[in-house]
Amino acid sequence: MNTSDSLYRLFHSAFHLIVRQMMYRTSHHHGGQGQLQILSFLDEQGAMKQKLLAGHLGIREASLSESLVKLEAQGLISRTKDETDRRVLSVAITETGRLFLSERTKHVTKEANDLFSPLTQEEQQQLETLMAKLVESWEAEAALDSEPRIRHSQRRGERHRGHHHE
Template sequence: MMMEKSRINSEYDVLGSAMRLVRTMKRRERLEGGASRGMMRLLAVLSINPGISPKALAEHLEIRPASLSERIRKLEEEGIVRRDTDEGDLRRIKVTIMPRGEAILKETRAMREEDRKLITEVLSEEEQKMFCQISQKLVNAMESIRKEDVDAL
């Protein structure tokens, strides 16, 4: 009987199910050479804001400049981004996405769109609507709890 209860609990483990879905999608992206969420955010910002300063980029991404500097260095080594000195002010650095970075951005967006299509094919329109409503309800509850925790500090 204990085994049956355990099976039922894991079968209806909402958080576990959601995490498995996300892990499965991320695993597929990694296997197909897709970019991580953080890298996608960085590349998307660079694509829209070519020549942005590292400071402005860090502020936009809400990360520490030191953390961003290391990321940019690695991406520069891989030919994904480029750092240039501003011709008007040699003290300023500009960060620009390279064609390889644009290609990664495009390919990863295409993979994510395939995933969206797959999900819309598997779930009916009513199930999609219900999934989104339930997900939003859970997000709201978690944000409320987090706000209460912060307010208690």
């Protein structure tokens, strides 16, 4: 097996182990990654209109609304109607939301420390450099490849076309 194949298999295994651990750990805490993203954004940017928040986060308003209902029920955000247009809702993180976000951030930092604890500080820095290089390359490729599924299937079709037996 060549090095690229070995790296691919290791990435694949690592990805599935990390996802499984994240899902297990997230299920034991209130709110998923999307809700944490909403809280973080509101904490950094301040209160804003719900429609604007959906645009900034790149999610549909209906999906955002569903998450906001859950966050509001937990007391992590507040939604208030605009004085001039009662149909418009302004969303803000509450003090309870800030405390929750702070605790989750501490928890994520602990998880990251645990995850990389088998590596020395120097190895962690090397891995960070290598991963940043890969991610930058993959992001650039993704930006150029606006239709990855079509292009991937076209490549598969081209690869298999030469192997058909008539």
